[in-house]
Amino acid sequence: MDALLRMHGITKVYPGVVANNGVEFEVVEGEIHALLGENGAGKTTLVNILYGLTAPDQGTILWKGAPVRIHSSKQAMQLGIGMVHQHFMLIPRFTALQNVILGAHSGRGLWLNLGQASRRVRTLSDQYGLDVDLEAEVQDMALGMRQRLEILKALYRGAHLLIMNEPTSVLTPSEVEALFEVLRRLATQNHATIFISHKLEEVLAISDRVTVLRDGHNVATMPTREATQPQLAQMMVGRPVMLEVEKSPARPTGRMVIELDAVSVKREHGRDQLDGITLQVEAGEIVGIAGIDGNGQRALLEVLCGLSRPSRGRVRLLGVDVTHTSPRQIASMNVGRIPEDRATMGLLLPLSVKENLILQSYTQEPMSRWGILRRRVIGDFARRLVAEFDVRTPGIEVAVANLSGGNQQKVILARELHHDPEVLIVANATRGLDVGATEYTYKRVLEGRDRGAGVLLISSDLEEVLCLSDRIAIMHAGRIMGIVPAASADRTQLGLMMTGTPLSMLQGG
Incomplete structure (x- = not known):
């Protein structure tokens, strides 16, 4: 089967980081293609290039067999490429119908034909099994319905390929299964999906093929039916990973x-x-x-x-x-606190690893004495925690903003658990x-x-x-x-x- 999308030799370099290094990736019609990799493996960069949010330094993109250069998300949508973002791009006080047609041409000239738009949206909703109350305001919707609305928005704009980034992260089990039914129904009508997720069990349940990236390179592309969770996890991180949590019985003290x-x-x-x-x-x-x-x-x-x-x-x-x-x-x-948002609640990104490690203790002995920071003590303390908690960093003076998400989390764990x-x-x-x-x-x-x-x-x-x-x-x-x-x-x-x-x-x- 001919490829709907083929990305060949995609390379993108940021200062000090090769995000994509000669990546090969293709999607065929009617396929759900999972894209896996560690944080920093290059997944987001690759789909951002496809959606026109950033430009590649090298490489070519073929869309329906023809070479294209995608300079903006508007151009991507005109080609038939849609993206459902992890954090929904909806206006809470608008109705579902208003969100769908916002920014999309409907009617002649400057006039909006609301009736025509409504009929088209309802047709798409029925065709693809996207159960959405078009008159309801987004702020009153469950998260599962908001996601269906995002898919409906993309289809209304003519999407033939959907990019879905961590689509199940905020859904209940029943909403996840409902989403999978929608994706399967789209596939039967020759729509394709790029499915990005860290949840390996979901990748195995929904995808037809899977591509794994590591450190900006291709590791493998294979039919999902031939893959296992341990195999995919090892390809992602380069070593065996314990997927089952080994947990001894709890011993609560009564206190x-x-x-x-x-x-x-x-x-x-x-x-x-x-x-x-x-x-x-x-x-x-x-x-x-x-x-x-x-x-x-x-x-x-x-x-x-x-x-x-x-x-x-x-x-x-x-x-x-x-x-x-x-x-x-x-x-x-x-009391140790590991917050939900590393960037805004857990760390001061411009500060160094060392400085973030003492945020809770810099006013106390032994980090300071008589109001003066003891730099040698702080340095020894930071180096010890970096080693103990396996923080991968060039040094303790490096800004924590330059670390991967996993290593930023290790800085927080070290500070809160040591x-x-x-x-x-x-x-x-x-x-x-x-x-x-x-x-x-x-x-x-x-x-x-x-x-x-x-x-x-x-x-x-x-x-x-x-x-x-x-x-x-x-x-x-x-x-x-x-x-x-x-x-x-x-x-x-x-x-x-x-x-x-x-x-x-x-x-x-």
């Missing part, structure tokens, strides 16, 4: 280290971000918080870290009431990380639990919650729908709770 008692947090406009949350975490266990993003997880994290104050209820850490305590006071209590915290608060710690960095993060979190820390794990990745947690609490609309043992958790039941069905109702209570 409560995190306690929330009927905690509520109000939004500016009156709606609760947290609505009467009651939760306890014991030393020596991991309690996972599962739920679709935007259901109170961030508010919970901010309350526990002192970044916001409850409108009702009490918060205790290590038996101390911290309801109205500052973030710095909480940090001094032997002092053996009694409480560890972890939020989406592996989002956007490859299998190797994910494996390392899991290992360190479990070591903290086995050492006796109480761990609260907040994650939108249900598989992560299931494999790391000892107990799982499910959040929806700022409330806890139920708490279940991880060992006996049922995925279907968890998915129903994530969409608002209380555990008591599922159990017939």
Whole structure:
């Protein structure tokens, strides 16, 4: 079968980094082609070149057999190439229909034929099984519907090839399966998809072929039916990877280290971000918080870290009431915090590795004395942590912005775990990380639990919650729908709770 897309000898060099080095990649009609690789392997650069967001230094692109030079996303869309971004590009206050037709020509001259546009969008929706309420505002939609809307937008603009970057990262299990049904239906009508994901089980479930990149080079392209998870993981990172988490049984001590008692947090406009949350975490266990993003997880994290104050209820850490305590006071209590956004909440990107490692301790002995930083002590401390936590960096003076996502995460892990915290608060710690960095993060979190820390794990990745947690609490609309043992958790039941069905109702209570 002739290739719909062929990228030949694609090379892109940034200062100090060869992002793509002679990459070969092709997609045929009706194919779902997975693109795999570690962070920094060159996947995003490759699809950005295809979508006109950056230009290659060398190489050619053939589209439907003809050479093309793609200078902009507008040109890519005119060719029939669409991209569904990981973070949806929608206007919350607009309806679904308004979002679809925004910026797309519909009608004659300057006039917009809304009726004609609506009929065309409904036809596409029916043709491809994209169940979207066209009259609903985006802000009122579930994430799964927002993603279907993004696909509908691309098809409305004539997309024959869809680029999907981490498309399942914020979806429930049922929404993931619904997405896969849409992609399969598109494939039967000769549409092609480039599927970028770190979730190997999903790649094996949905794709026809898989291409693996490492360090900007091709490693392999093969039919997915011939691939296995361990094989793909090893090709991605260049060594065997432990995909199954080896977790010994928890040994909770009975000592409560995190306690929330009927905690509520109000939004500016009156709606609760947290609505009467009651939760306890014991030393020596991991309690996972599962739920679709935007259901109170961030508010919970901010309350526990002192970044916001409850409108009702009490918060205790290590038996101390911290309801109205500052973030710095909480940090001094032997509490480790691994935030959900490395770049904005976990690191100061322009500062060096060394400086980021002492953000919590530079005002204290032995890092400073009488208000003066002790540079030799700080240097020795930073070099020790870089070695202990295997941070891949040219040196401790290098700006942390120049490290890969996985190594940035290791800097945070080193800073937050080196002092053996009694409480560890972890939020989406592996989002956007490859299998190797994910494996390392899991290992360190479990070591903290086995050492006796109480761990609260907040994650939108249900598989992560299931494999790391000892107990799982499910959040929806700022409330806890139920708490279940991880060992006996049922995925279907968890998915129903994530969409608002209380555990008591599922159990017939």
